[in-house]
Amino acid sequence: MPTWGLVVEMTVGMGERKHAEAYVLAHVEGTRDEALAELEDRVRRHAPEHPRNPKRRRMFRTGDGFLLVVDGAWQSFSTRFTVAELLADSAAPAPEPVAEPAPVPASEPVDAVPPPATPQPETDPVARYDDGVPVKPSWLGRADLS
Structure with missing residues (x-):
């Protein structure tokens, strides 16, 4: 299955230092329609930093994604x-080697079923998106931050 990148491009900075920056929000494995559905959900939940007091919010569908225009x-x-198909990634993790199954000794029946694995306790109780980013930032709700 292809891997799709969910990319956001926005204008940052002010005055002469204003420029566009692009970020990869997440990766989605599956069909292009599944990736577009995930992207649409994220667009609908997106709360941009500017304008601080939005007057109007318009969401447009384009051929390859969405355009969000917020009037201040x-x-x-x-x-x-x-949404764009990922063709190459220089920092992608190396594929895990496929392990060869161990030969079955002649004394054991071939159709023997191994005992069920005991569930391991979850070491990271933080809810995360598929790309590993926490759903709720760790700083959100902390009283010691002002």
Whole structure:
């Protein structure tokens, strides 16, 4: 199955230092339609930093994703969300080697069923998205931050 990148592009900075930056939100394995459905869900939940007091929010579907335009008191801010097939990744983890099954000794029956594995306790109780990013940031709700 192909892997799809969910990419967001937004304008950051102010004045002459304003520029566009792109970020990969997540990776989705499956069909393009499944990736678009996940991307649409993220667009609908997206709360951009600017404008601080939005007056109007418009979401457009494009051929490869979505365009979110949020109007503020003085100017509009746009964010483009794109789904794109991942073709290469220089930092991808190495594929795990496929282990050969151990030969069955002649004394054991071939159809013997191994005992069920005991469930291991979960070491990380934090809910995470498929790409490993926590659903709730660790700093959210902390009283010691102002």
